[in-house]
Amino acid sequence: MPRLPDAAEIAYMEAHIDDTRVPDIIACTSICGVASIVFVVLRLISRRFSKGGMETSDWLILFAWLNFAVFDVCFAMSVKYGGGRHIILVTDPNDARMLQIINIINENLYCVCMAFLKFSILSMYGAIFPQKKFHYCLWAVAVFMTCWAISCAFVAIFQCTPIAFGWDPSITGGTCVNYGALVLVAGVCNIITDFVVLAMPIPLVLKLNLSTQRKRMVIFTFAMGGSACLVSIVRLAFALSVGSTADGSWDNIPAGMLSVVELMAGILAVSLPVYRPLYRRLVNKDRGGTQRSSENPYSSGSRSVKITAGGFTKNINDGIVVTDEVDINLTPYNRKDGNWVRVGDEDESGLYSPHTQRSLNNDLNYAGRAI
Secondary structure, eight states: OOOOOOHHHHHHHHHTTTOOOHHHHHHHHHHHHHHHHHHHHHHHHHHHHHTOOOOHHHHHHHHHHHHHHHHHHHHHHGGGGTTTSOGGGOOOHHHHHHHHHHHHHHHHHHHHHHHHHHHHHHHHHHHHOOOHHHHHHHHHHHHHHHHHHHHHHHHHHTSEESGGGGTOTTSTTOEEOOHHHHHHHHHHHHHHHHHHHHHTTHHHHHTSSOOHHHHHHHHHHHHTTHHHHHHHHHHHTTTTTTTTOSOHHHHTHHHHHHHHHHHHHHHHHHHGGGOHHHHHHHHHHHHOHHHHHHHOTTOTTOOOEEEOTTSOEEEOOSSOOOSSEEEEEEOOEEEETTEEEETTOTTSOOOOOHHHHHSOOEEEEEEOOOO
16 A cells, blocks of 8 residues: 655655656657557558458457557656656655556556457457367456456556545545555466466367477467566566555556566567468568479469368468368379379379379368468
8 A cells, every 4th residue: 555655765765866767668668669569560461461351359459459558658658747756756746646547547458458468369269269168268268357357457446445545645544455465466367367378279289180390380379478478477576566665656667667568568479370471471572483483383373272161162361270171282193104193203103093093182181261
């Protein structure tokens, strides 16, 4: 709970009157703000290259980014009211009030942004994996995150009674909960949920009819979301000081900056699996179309066809291919000495069965809709 500084704390602040974290706040919010825009724009460009259109996960992350943008701007604005300086320099009661209001707003924005980042990755899982039981698990995690966000926002708003006691500890009869302990509990729950979300698709990926290398690639892509977990763990070290210090305008800044970095890393982590079409587009552009055509004369005009259970076909967009539909890759054959011989095997003596001679050998592999 907020409290007035004692004599020793005032003496320390006076001895360090020139200390400032304002440049750190400006640098953190500027870099992370620009980076988040880049991450979201790259995601939208990748979607355009995949020709799959916007999906639910994209709209969810856009809403998460909107909350992050407001969070970032509000945190930067806090320097106007004394954020990043010692509390003894915040002499205007209106500035102290604005600082606390910004803190409450940002705590709510943090909860909403974090929840919608989770919703986005869960929605992407649901679009990739069609298993009904897995979808039940996705909904269970989504409900838990909804309850988590609502409870965190409620506690952030009503941590003090009356609410004004949060910026004016001199109010008689005012009380506050141990907000630092609640922040710690909420942070632990968030980290546990992160690891649960990261681990959810692994059993399904391992069951796919993919090479070991491709399975590892898919798992690694999803596991990159763990980068945000690391920032969340570091942020816990500052949790107990939040809301319980006498020098909130100074002591709460590290936790605030880590929150900015955490949300920015979360936007990147949720978007990474969607960047594959963009990556492939850039790689193919660097290689050049002439070289690709000379290496494989049969690749020109080729396309991958997906046959669904209903008998419809459509092109597979670039992305991570991981569901239970059928991908047919046509293998080229040449007529030689009255027999059909697969291209590349002309020098081998093995011939194929009459059934193979009458039709192309279709390589059936598990495939499906791309991210």
